[in-house]
Amino acid sequence: MKDVGYGSSAITYNNIMRIGLSSFGERSDLSGMEKLLDKMESLIDIFFDWRPYSMAAFQFIKADKKVRALA
Structure with a gap:
């Protein structure tokens, strides 16, 4: 992320990763999410x-991958 100009603060990374996980989940791209x-x-x-972890769990549950959501 630093190479494209985003700061290295935890808030920035948490937000970007949450958006990314949501995007992969909405597209049913579970391998991309992993x-x-x-x-x-x-x-x-x-x-x-x-x-971000809660977003990943939500997307796994939505895709009926409950065991992976708990991991």
């Missing part, structure tokens, strides 16, 4: 709050 979750977890210098 890749984005992996990317989030690899960013050790950014603290992600509960909102």
Whole structure:
């Protein structure tokens, strides 16, 4: 994100990741959503709050992937 001009604050990253997860979920692109979750977890210098994870869980439940939503 830094390379395209976004700041490195946690609020910015949380909002961008939540929007991205929502977008992948609405398009039923669960593999894209999983890749984005992996990317989030690899960013050790950014603290992600509960909102991006809750969006991911919502999208997995909506796609009838309840076991993955709980993981």
